[in-house]
Amino acid sequence: MTVNAVPIILVDLVGSFLMIVISFLCLSMAARLRRRAPDEILWTYLWWVCLGMAGFSLSRSAGHILKQVLVLTDHREIWRVINPYSGAINTLMFILVASVTLYFERVWAAYQQILADKREIQAASRELVYLNQNLEELVTERTEALSRSEHKYRRIFELSRDIVMVTTVDGTILDMNPAGYSAFAGTERPRQTPVGSHIRGLLADPGDWAHIGRVIDANGFVTNAELVLRRPDGSERMALVSGSLDRSASGSDTVHLLIKDIEQRRQMERQLAQTDKLASIGEFSAGIAHEINNPLGIILGYTQLLLRREAGDSERYEDLKTIEKHVRNCKAIVEDLLNFARSSPPVKGRIDIHLIIDEVVQFIAQHARLEDVAIERRYGQQIPPLLLDEKKIRQVMMNLIMNARHAVGRHGTIRVETGLSPGQDAVQVRVIDDGCGIQKQDLIRIFDPFFTTKPTGQGTGLGLSVSYGIVRNHGGDIGVESTPGEGSTFTVTLPVDEEQAR
């Protein structure tokens, strides 16, 4: 098959020429790119690729052109000599270009890393310049911020009414806020301090700390654990403790505790429970009293009817008198129960409380044996007349003062004080004695009906419960504070009539 070789020769010659021209144009472009950014490794890489391509094109195309010229001019022998060298150089250039090209991925990775480093360095540089230019101002701002922060948290620490305490893991106290000093040292000044002592010494039951310590050790914190604190005066207070373990890199771990005194809340809860209990008992008692009162009236009526028919010196007359006496006792008890249950509404009139107290004190002074018992009266100024059921309030005063009389025994002092409440909206009558006091476990039951500490037959146990009912029926309140062996204080609070107050 004979073919025309002209297209092949033409394409070879023109193509070779173009390869040289274009490859050097590419090299020129790459060189210009490189000049624009000499530090850009990517442009340097392209320049090397183009350099290889230019070398390859030059060696190959020059060989091809030379071959065509020598063949066309019938100098084949010369070409046979040159041919191996031309081919070898051409092969070397292939390998060079291919090798350089293969490095693209590595160059690209290096390029990206350089860019990332460059960005970081630029950012760090900008930050350094900024810090350098604003160092003094920044230090001042930071110092002020730290100072504000320190002041804020210091104030929280110092002004907290709850106890904030820092201890070691084993419970040795390291620091405590003024509320803590106040609770445990009796002063807010740190010089009289339990710091350095063990927290067990502040607890009524030292075993509480062992439990809390175990919980903190296991969980890293403790929440609302109940414990009883012992104050310097020996009194005990219920408290809730929350705390957490602060782990330190230096190994000196500490425990931060927040101790909240809940004694007052507990007392209020107890009072509330007591009030509810007394109200329930009152309703129950009123029901029974009403049912018993009527039959008692009938028994008393028939007894008195029979008494009229009997001779005064007969045995039957004496028996009927005994029945009458005990029925009257029963009616008195029922009456007391009704008073306690507030079933009978008070008949109120405007009266001076001091007059009632005076009458009661005089009555007791005349009828009770007061060998060595002093009754003092300290009346407050500007006590207004109160809207009271005189008879019932007298009964309350009688009960309280007689109880005080029994408490002091043969020797002692009873003091009756009056005064306005802090809000000026009530009158407080306090009956204070320095008698035997009331045991703590009895305090919560003292207003219960039929509760008495007196020997059997000496009291019905209704005096204080009746007084409680009467005072509550007047919109007031009655409370007691007592320390065994030191005495008791009963406080009756009676509201001031608003019209009168104005």
Next chain:
Amino acid sequence: MRLHVATSLVVAGLVTVVGDPAWATQTHGEPEGLVVHQMAHLFFAVSMGTLSYWLGARGLTVRRGWRYIRYGAVGLICWNLNAFIVHLLDEQTDLIGVQQVDPLTLFLAPRPGYELLAPLYYVVKLDHLWCVPAMIFLYFGLRCLLRESKAGDAPPEVS
């Protein structure tokens, strides 16, 4: 130091000039150069394929300059395969005989049963139709990159 250099040169000269062929060395006969050349073509094609792959994998081909460079790389792959076939037909097989009748005429004599090799041979001899466009794409790619660089576009930061 100078003594060491002089000694080395003397030993090298003696070995080159007076030494006999040693059986321990391998001889390099005539076809070896062609085989190396063919392997270089394959190596060149593989390297261009690798470049083309990475340009795509790194997302650079979204930019026109790099896309043109990729086209150039693909063109050079085709050229290498074309050149490989030409060399194969020219010098490594007896499938086709080529005689120059005169400077402007060729006589192609394919083996019986391989007649299609004659037109194939003619076409693959026009190998510049692959490599010249490839170089043109490379040129346009570089020109685009230069323009982008002049326009202040950030250097490629594609992952």
